[in-house]
Amino acid sequence: MNAAQKSNSLVRAIRFVDLFCGLGGFRLAIEQVCAEQKLTSVCAFSSDIDADVRRVYAANFGEEPSGDITQIAAEDIPEHDILFAGFPCQPFSICGDGKGFDDMRGTLFFDIARILKTKKPQVFVLENVKQLRGHDGGKTLSRIMQTLRELDYHADYRVLNALEFGVPQKRERIFIVGFRDPKKFIWPQGGVPMKPLAEILENEVPDFYVASDKIRDNRKASRSNKPQHAEPTIWHENKSGNISAYPYSCALRAGASYNYLLVDGERRLTEREMLRLQGFPDSYRFVGGYQAARKQAGNSVAVPCVAAVVREVFAAMNWGEMPKTQAVNLEMTGQYTLGFAQDMPAYQIKEVAK
Numbered sequence: 001m002n003a004a005q006k007s008n009s010l011v012r013a014i015r016f017v018d019l020f021c022g023l024g025g026f027r028l029a030i031e032q033v034c035a036e037q038k039l040t041s042v043c044a045f046s047s048d049i050d051a052d053v054r055r056v057y058a059a060n061f062g063e064e065p066s067g068d069i070t071q072i073a074a075e076d077i078p079e080h081d082i083l084f085a086g087f088p089c090q091p092f093s094i095c096g097d098g099k100g101f102d103d104m105r106g107t108l109f110f111d112i113a114r115i116l117k118t119k120k121p122q123v124f125v126l127e128n129v130k131q132l133r134g135h136d137g138g139k140t141l142s143r144i145m146q147t148l149r150e151l152d153y154h155a156d157y158r159v160l161n162a163l164e165f166g167v168p169q170k171r172e173r174i175f176i177v178g179f180r181d182p183k184k185f186i187w188p189q190g191g192v193p194m195k196p197l198a199e200i201l202e203n204e205v206p207d208f209y210v211a212s213d214k215i216r217d218n219r220k221a222s223r224s225n226k227p228q229h230a231e232p233t234i235w236h237e238n239k240s241g242n243i244s245a246y247p248y249s250c251a252l253r254a255g256a257s258y259n260y261l262l263v264d265g266e267r268r269l270t271e272r273e274m275l276r277l278q279g280f281p282d283s284y285r286f287v288g289g290y291q292a293a294r295k296q297a298g299n300s301v302a303v304p305c306v307a308a309v310v311r312e313v314f315a316a317m318n319w320g321e322m323p324k325t326q327a328v329n330l331e332m333t334g335q336y337t338l339g340f341a342q343d344m345p346a347y348q349i350k351e352v353a354k
Helices: 003-008 025-036 051-061 100-104 108-119 130-150 213-222 271-277 290-299 303-317 324-333
Strands: 010-019 040-046 082-085 123-129 154-161 172-179 234-237 243-246 261-263 339-341 344-351
Touching: 010 025, 010 108, 025 040, 025 082, 025 303, 040 051, 051 290, 082 108, 108 123, 108 130, 123 130, 123 303, 130 154, 130 172, 154 303, 172 303, 213 261, 271 290
Parallel strands: 010 040, 010 082, 082 123
Antiparallel strands: 010 344, 123 172, 154 172, 234 243, 234 261, 339 344
16 A cells, blocks of 8 residues: 555544433534544443433444443543533532532532543533523532533533524523633534424324314414414424414423424424434434334434534544645654544544555
């Protein structure tokens, strides 16, 4: 193999862990971004306590995640460059004594923190519900950020809305991004044109998804004096029983009633439609019944929103196509399995067999 052939055969692999992995939305996002940047991603470890979720994940990615992360020692988790965690919106019991890391014991965030403390990945991306920002008057988020600082990470947070990143779903979630070294990280601004609902909805669905006559009549009665829409809408019933119709979906919720969201006030969303609202490709497969699918889709992340964050992480880390000067140096030395550079020690460069 000559020098030119060796240069073309270089593949860089970014190793990541996928905690509280759910359906694998984070994994889909980093795989998408790596494909754009001509990089290779390797899932070093994944975990989720839900056995149904693990089966779906295995059906789509060819590997079954580990189980309860609270029972897995941090030392047993493989080395990785980036940690992803859409940790559950579990109620935090923090007494507010300013104890930082110790305050987190008993919460699932603590399991993220102990892994960061032990494995020290270069970057992490966390996701949670928007309400985390105001929980306990802001003290909970303040304690989380304090803990991350104690672990020597430079971290920031922002609430992002999936509706701004191309999917027809109003889904506001808080993202927390942290780097071991100071980096110029720019939060994505959104502004991506929304895909119309007509491109999300299936043309024909079985009667199983159609709401009862009573539900449909009640919904239509509540909207009888409201403007009618020519394009498809999703009708949303809030906690007060008020019905709104939008050309997009309100946030999918794992624990919502079956009639929380109805297409044109008539029927429930199908499994495929829920996945599309989260930005999943049509090649993604569900395994299991409708109730499990609703829960899993409602707990997932919006892939395009995560991908936008990951792109900015890659830009901040200068992860992308290899500089030509470095490729030339590698050709001259013949070194094809080594650390990338001092500021990016976890990159791996491998020679791909022809």
